[in-house]
Amino acid sequence: MYAIVDVETTGGKFNEEGITEIAIYKFDGHEIVDQFASLVNPEKEIQPFxxxxxxxxxxxxxxxxxxYEVAKRVIEIMDGAVLVAHNANFDYRMLRIEFERLGYEFQTQTLCTVELAQKLMPEEDSYSLGKLTRSLGIPIIDRHRATGDALATVKLFKMLMxxxxxxxxxxxxxxxETRRKVEPNLKKLIEKSESTTGVYYFYNQDNELIYLGKSKNIKKRITQLFTSSQPKQKKIKxxxxxxxxEKTGNELIALLKENVEVKKNKPKFNKPLKRKNFSHGLYSFIDDHGYINLAVKNIGKDMSYITxxxxxxxxxxxxxxxxSEHQLCKKLVGLEKTDxxxxxxxIEKCLGACIRKEDKESYNNRVQEIIDQNSFVNKNIIIVDNGREATERSAIMIExxxxxxxxxxxxxxxxxHPQVLKKVITPLxxxxxSRHIVQSYLRHKKVKRIIEY
Structure with a gap:
């Protein structure tokens, strides 16, 4: 029995994505005997792309x-079936991540139709689902939606069989997937760690720092590194x-500390960081008609960027x-070139600033609000978030x-009291x-409180 699966996700950082849609067709080798499809609320933002x-x-x-509301149905339809997907590693990884968040270990055998097609149809020019099905005359309705892609994969798999x-x-x-064992000496090192947010450090027999990183769960991350089969991780082990x-209480301080420590210590297995960890900036200018335009461009020597x-x-x-959120004009933010x-x-998602139908004052007010929210120019703020213990708070000071x-x-x-806080902070x-890390974090994550002073 086979379960042909396709999931759509939010996009974002590896292993931090969430499922937004899932489709599963149970297939006995001849016909579909059961099916399940649903949109899923990932409880996080979907990437614009x-x-x-x-x-x-x-x-x-x-x-x-x-x-968690569809998890039981997923388990039921997957019971006793081999997971089949086009690029099965991705769909299987996403299901394992979602189940892991619920405290459940999800494991099954997998088959990848990309790999099967490469073996059984070596003459094909491309093995992407869109191009491969087009080449084989398999119709896809709703490309890049879970039901459409999963149904096309069913037809492809039937042909491959x-x-x-x-x-x-x-x-x-x-x-x-076989559970990898942790060597006894490494198991002892894992036991020294804690399931806490912070920065971790690896040392060799000469007490030299060879690797460091940050994690929201240090013990879990170290376990992942010690069970990985990647070449770099094997060398580290x-x-x-x-x-x-070192505990930091929250991810933002962990990011700041990791950046400083890598540049300061240059550990052997950490990728050397560039002089600055950002390349592009958000800029604004007023066009000939009085509208504030936004543009993203390479920073170079122009340091007047907003973020x-x-x-x-x-x-x-x-x-x-x-x-999308502020009904800005794609033309006036440089995403579209048109006369x-x-x-x-x-489609009424732009109010007409591009053809000067929207009043410039109304449009500029919305743009200025975005600039004010994202710029640190002349700002004095204190970012308050979780501390290392329940009774403690962390504070990042920006002046x-x-x-x-x-x-x-x-x-x-x-x-x-800023003057008191200034005496107890660790300077950066x-x-x-540091500014890039803080601004980027605030664009994507929430903190407990921001105090202006």
């Missing part, structure tokens, strides 16, 4: 069931003889999000747009990197 690709947006998912006349290729392509870690991005793609994703109205105007440092406090008095150098 994913919205564009799939057509699934956050509003569509507000009333959709959360994964017919081509595998002696059934040897399919049987030898079955994959079973051979050399590590001791570990240490920074790690890449051009990251900057464009931000602009796409602002267009007439932008593509959003006819005149400069990230001065971070600290941990027990008293409300210390947070609300390399300010441009």
């Amino acid at each position: 994913v919205v564009k690709l799939t057509g699934i947006n956050n509003k569509m998912l507000v009333r959709a069931p959360k994964f 017919a081509k595998d006349t002696d059934k040897t290729i399919i049987s030898t392509s079955l994959k079973s 051979k050399l590590v003889t001791d570990i240490s870690f 920074s991005f790690s890449s051009l793609k990251s900057g464009k994703n931000f602009l796409e999000k602002m267009v 007439s109205s932008c593509e959003n105007y006819p 005149d747009g400069i990230v001065l440092g971070y600290g941990f406090v027990d008293l409300q008095f210390q947070v609300t 150098s390399n300010n441009l990197d």
